[in-house]
Amino acid sequence: MKIAVTSKGILLSSEVDPRFGRAPYIVIVDVDTLAFEVVDNSDNVNAFKGAGIQAATTVCDKGAEVLMTGYCGPKAFATLEAGGVKVVDDVTGTVRDAVAAFKAGTVVYSTAANKEAHW
Amino acid sequence: MIISVASGKGGTGKTTIATNMALALGGRVELLDCDVEEPNAHLFLKPVIERTQGVETPIPLVDESKCTFCKKCSDICRFNALAVVGKRVLVFAELCHSCGGCMLVCPEGAITETGRELGTLNFGKRDAIGFINGQLRVGEAMSPPLIKRVRAAADPERITIIDAPPGTSCPVIAAMNGTDFVLLVTEPTPFGLHDLKLAVEAVKLLGIPAGLVVNRADIGDDQVFAYAENGGLPLLLTIPFDRKIAEAYSRGKMIVEEMPEWRQRFIDLYHTIETIVQGSRAAVCAK
Numbered sequence: 001m002k003i004a005v006t007s008k009g010i011l012l013s014s015e016v017d018p019r020f021g022r023a024p025y026i027v028i029v030d031v032d033t034l035a036f037e038v039v040d041n042s043d044n045v046n047a048f049k050g051a052g053i054q055a056a057t058t059v060c061d062k063g064a065e066v067l068m069t070g071y072c073g074p075k076a077f078a079t080l081e082a083g084g085v086k087v088v089d090d091v092t093g094t095v096r097d098a099v100a101a102f103k104a105g106t107v108v109y110s111t112a113a114n115k116e117a118h119w
Numbered sequence: 120m121i122i123s124v125a126s127g128k129g130g131t132g133k134t135t136i137a138t139n140m141a142l143a144l145g146g147r148v149e150l151l152d153c154d155v156e157e158p159n160a161h162l163f164l165k166p167v168i169e170r171t172q173g174v175e176t177p178i179p180l181v182d183e184s185k186c187t188f189c190k191k192c193s194d195i196c197r198f199n200a201l202a203v204v205g206k207r208v209l210v211f212a213e214l215c216h217s218c219g220g221c222m223l224v225c226p227e228g229a230i231t232e233t234g235r236e237l238g239t240l241n242f243g244k245r246d247a248i249g250f251i252n253g254q255l256r257v258g259e260a261m262s263p264p265l266i267k268r269v270r271a272a273a274d275p276e277r278i279t280i281i282d283a284p285p286g287t288s289c290p291v292i293a294a295m296n297g298t299d300f301v302l303l304v305t306e307p308t309p310f311g312l313h314d315l316k317l318a319v320e321a322v323k324l325l326g327i328p329a330g331l332v333v334n335r336a337d338i339g340d341d342q343v344f345a346y347a348e349n350g351g352l353p354l355l356l357t358i359p360f361d362r363k364i365a366e367a368y369s370r371g372k373m374i375v376e377e378m379p380e381w382r383q384r385f386i387d388l389y390h391t392i393e394t395i396v397q398g399s400r401a402a403v404c405a406k
Contacts, residue, residue: 079209
C-alpha cells in the first residue's frame with residue numbers, strides 16, 4: 001500500500017512540508033517496503049490558482065491511498081475524497097516519522113478540510 | 120467618446136470626477152459605474168433605477184455518463200477549474216474563467232454550458248443622464264466578466280464616462296481597455312504618486328492617451344506635478360482641499376450643484392479631453 005507525504009526535500013529524512021498544494025515535493029512511499037518515489041511539485045508551487053486541486057489529482061494518479069500533510073484546503077480535500085484518498089493533516093517531523101506513525105496506526109483521518117480556501 | 124476615470128490609489132476622487140463631469144455635461148452622457156465590488160456613483164448622482172437584471176457567466180457541466188476520463192478538459196484549464204480523478208470529474212465553478220476551452224476539446228461532447236451567478240446590472244436615469252452599474256455577488260471573486268457586461272450595455276450614441284475600480288490589475292484593465300481616454304485622478308502625496316506611476320504604466324501598455332486630475336491639490340508635496348511634467352502627462356484639472364467640497368461630498372452632494380462655478384470647469388475638462396483624443400486620432404491616421 002502506498003501513502004503520499006508532502007516534503008521539503010527528496011529523502012525519507014526530509015522534513016514534512018505543512019503545505020499540500022505548494023509543497024516542493026510529494027513523496028509516494030510504499031509502507032511495506034519503504035520504496036519511494038519523489039514527485040517534483042515545483043510547477044504547482046507557483047501555480048496561479050488551484051495548486052491543491054492539481055496536487056490532489058497527482059496523488060490520486062500515483063495510486064496513494066492516504067495523504068499525510070500539514071494543511072489541506074476544501075478544494076484539495078474534495079478532489080482527494082473523489083479519488084478515494086484519505087487525509088491525515090497536522091503532520092510534522094520527517095517523512096520517515098510520518099510513515100512510522102501511519103504504520104503504528106496512531107493517525108486520525110480528517111473528515112473535512114483544515115484550512116480555508118485561498119483567493 | 121469613451122472616457123475612463125482611473126487612479127491606481129483608492130480614495131483619490133474618481134467617483135467625484137466621474138459623477139460631476141457627467142452632471143455638468145447632462146443628457147448626452149451615460150455614466151457607467153464599473154467599480155462593481157463597491158459601486159458608489161449612485162450615491163452622488165442619485166439615479167432612478169428602472170431595470171435590474173441578473174448576470175451569469177458560463178461554466179462547464181460534465182455528463183459523466185459520456186466521459187471517458189481522458190483529462191483533455193483538465194489539461195487545457197490553466198485555472199485548474201476541472202479535476203479528473205478516477206471515474207469522477209470535479210468542476211470548481213469559482214475558479215472557472217469561462218473560456219470555453221474544455222467544451223471545445225472534449226472529444227465525447229460530454230461538456231455543456233451552465234451558469235454561475237456573477238451579480239446584477241442596474242439601469243437607470245438621472246434626468247436625461249443615462250446610468251448603469253454592476254453589483255458583484257457577495258462571495259464572487261471575479262469582477263472582470265461583470266465589468267465587461269456593464270460596458271457592453273453602454274449606449275454607443277452617447278458620451279460614456281466610466282468610473283473604474285482602483286488598482287492596476289485585471290478589473291481596472293477591464294474598465295479602461297478600449298476606451299478613448301483615461302483620466303487619472305491622484306493626490307499629491309507619496310502614496311498618490313507611487314500608485315499613479317503604476318497606473319500610468321498600465322495605461323501605456325494599453326496605448327490609450329491619458330491626462331491627470333490632481334485632487335486635494337494643495338496638500339502633500341510637488342512630486343506628482345514634477346512627475347506629470349517630466350513624463351508628458353498633461354495636467355487637466357486641480358481641485359483644492361476645500362472644506363466646502365469635503366462637506367458636500369460627505370453629504371452625498373455634487374460639487375457642480377453646491378458650487379456652480381465648477382460646472383464650467385468640468386465642461387472645459389471634457390472639451391480638453393476631446394481635443395487631446397482628436398489630436399491623437401489624427402496622429403494615428405498620419406502614421
